[in-house]
Amino acid sequence: xxxxxxxxxxRSYEGVLELAPTEGSEFPELAxxxxxxxxxxxxxxxxxxxxxxxxxxxDYPDDQQSQLDAEGRWRIxxxxxxxxxxxxxxxxxDPAAADVIVRHPVYGAMGWICVVNSGAxxxxxxxxxxxxxxxxxxxxxxxx
Numbered sequence: 001x002x003x004x005x006x007x008x009x010x011r012s013y014e015g016v017l018e019l020a021p022t023e024g025s026e027f028p029e030l031a032x033x034x035x036x037x038x039x040x041x042x043x044x045x046x047x048x049x050x051x052x053x054x055x056x057x058x059d060y061p062d063d064q065q066s067q068l069d070a071e072g073r074w075r076i077x078x079x080x081x082x083x084x085x086x087x088x089x090x091x092x093x094d095p096a097a098a099d100v101i102v103r104h105p106v107y108g109a110m111g112w113i114c115v116v117n118s119g120a121x122x123x124x125x126x127x128x129x130x131x132x133x134x135x136x137x138x139x140x141x142x143x144x
Contacts, residue, residue, distance in 0.1 A: 001118040001126050003055060003074050007035065009127060010053055013134050015041035019051070033057045039137040052137035053078050053130060065095040065105040066116050073117060076126070077104055078133040081111040088113055088125075101125065 011018060017040035021027035036051040054077045059069045066075050080088065085108065088101050095105040099119035104112035113129070115122050 001123045006076055009130055010037050015039050019045055039141050052133040063106045067096045075114050075116045077112055077114045078129050079112050080133060085111050085113055
């Protein structure tokens with residue numbers, strides 16, 4: 001599943017808000033080119049919670065294990081919760097491996113998974129995981 005296909009899928013969810021900082025925007029330069037997805041039917045970027053999905057295109061200072069600074073590499077990150085994370089991941093997986101569902105190298109303990117350069121191996125599960133992350137975020141917001 002290409003980054004464009006993933007973006008198309010995430011953008012199709014009713015009530016989703018995409019934050020996609022661009023060069024020169026008020027957001028930190030480090031975030032330029034990345035995508036952050038929230039359930040936010042009011043169209044306002046939430047200030048009290050994390051996104052349910054992100055797509056990053058580069059290494060961050062505290063997150064370099066996926067080697068995203070290499071040409072053509074990107075990563076989708078999804079909050080799936082601790083139980084689902086345990087079902088999906090094996091701690092021995094290399095966080096730089098492409099097209100493998102792994103524990104997020106920084107946020108894994110908080111129930112986040114990630115996939116570098118999704119492809120044929122992760123394609124069957126990724127849409128379900130994205131829909132599940134969205135639905136979980138929607139439930140959390142609607143409970144408030």
